[in-house]
Amino acid sequence: METVFFLEKTILINDDSDTSGAFRYEIYKTEFEGLVLAIAYSEKTVMAEGSEVTFWAKAGETTLTNRRDICGAIEACKAHYRQNYKK
Numbered sequence: 001m002e003t004v005f006f007l008e009k010t011i012l013i014n015d016d017s018d019t020s021g022a023f024r025y026e027i028y029k030t031e032f033e034g035l036v037l038a039i040a041y042s043e044k045t046v047m048a049e050g051s052e053v054t055f056w057a058k059a060g061e062t063t064l065t066n067r068r069d070i071c072g073a074i075e076a077c078k079a080h081y082r083q084n085y086k087k
Helices: 070-084
Strands: 005-013 023-030 034-048 051-063
Touching (some): 005 034, 005 070, 023 070, 034 070, 051 070
Antiparallel strands (some): 005 023, 023 034, 034 051
16 A cells, blocks of 8 residues: 655744755655654755756655644754754
């Protein structure tokens, strides 16, 4: 049986009010388990054929334990950010 993940919410987290340098978190749920996973991405810029290309690269993920509460999931993302990426 396949598991289908649905994107529930996308948030940006940064140390200041600028979105530049922010980390993007995608919060996913499944039909039967509720909120299960948050994936973190960081913005990267590379040179390709003489032009700058900006993209989101996967930086990490965290398993969500409070599977019914979106506010709890957002708090888990904030904690993950503070532990892993805060400057």
